Amino acid sequence: MSADRLVEAYLKELATAVEALPAERRTELIADMRTHIAEARAEGATSDGDVRAVLQRLGDPSEIVAAATDGLVQVEVPPRLRPRDFGAVALLLIGPFVLVIGWLAGVWLLWTSDRWTRGEKVIATLGWPLGYGAAIGIEMTVAFPLMLTLAIATVITIAPVVLLLKNGRAGRSATRTRLAGATPATS
Structure with missing residues (x-):
């Protein structure tokens, strides 16, 4: 692996590790690491082995982030639906009309x-197509009153929308976290 690719892979791993930090601290930390790497390379660390040694001296990205979070507290951030997400839910509900x-x-x-x-x-x-299909199927096979058929179709159609509103969170986790508090000085 070339020296440039080693640095790129290291910075990519660092960028992933710092996601929980506040944006300003995240940017500052990545910039500091870039500066350290650039200085070491300017001083003659050009071979793959030299660059590996520089990256090892800097430390594992997860350890750097752990040190950078000293004094910060993890806070639960309740999920919020964005206007685009409300649009998706609204269009799923009224879009068929x-x-x-x-x-x-x-x-x-x-x-x-x-x-x-x-x-x-x-x-x-599948909520709307299944709700509509259920209404047609019930009407064709069972002698339910029309209002009962419509009520069943409405429940089948609206239940997924309620599910979306209730579970509106990032697909990977129920809640997001961020770090808040005093930002420690960098070395």
Whole structure:
């Protein structure tokens, strides 16, 4: 692996490790590491072995982040739906009444969002077609009153939307965390 690729891989690992830090601290820490690496390379660390030694002296990115979080406290951040996510939910619910194009737009917004898991996206995508299909199926096979049929179809259609509103979070975790508090001085 070339020296440039070693540095690139190290900085990429560091960028992943610092995600929990506040944005300003994250930017500062990455800039500091870039500066240390650039200075070492300017002083003659050009071979792969030299660059590896420099990166080892800097330390493991997770250890750097652990040291940088000294004095910071992890705080739970409640998930919030963005306007785009509300748009997805609204279009999934009322989109079928807008020439079905609205529903398709809602499905696209849903699947391009990071707020829900794949299972929730599948359930929400199928909610309207299954609700509509259930209404037709019930009407054709069972002699239910029309109002009961519509009530069943409505529940099948709305339940996935309620699921989306209740579970509107990043697809990978139930809550996000961030670090808050005093930012320690860098060395």
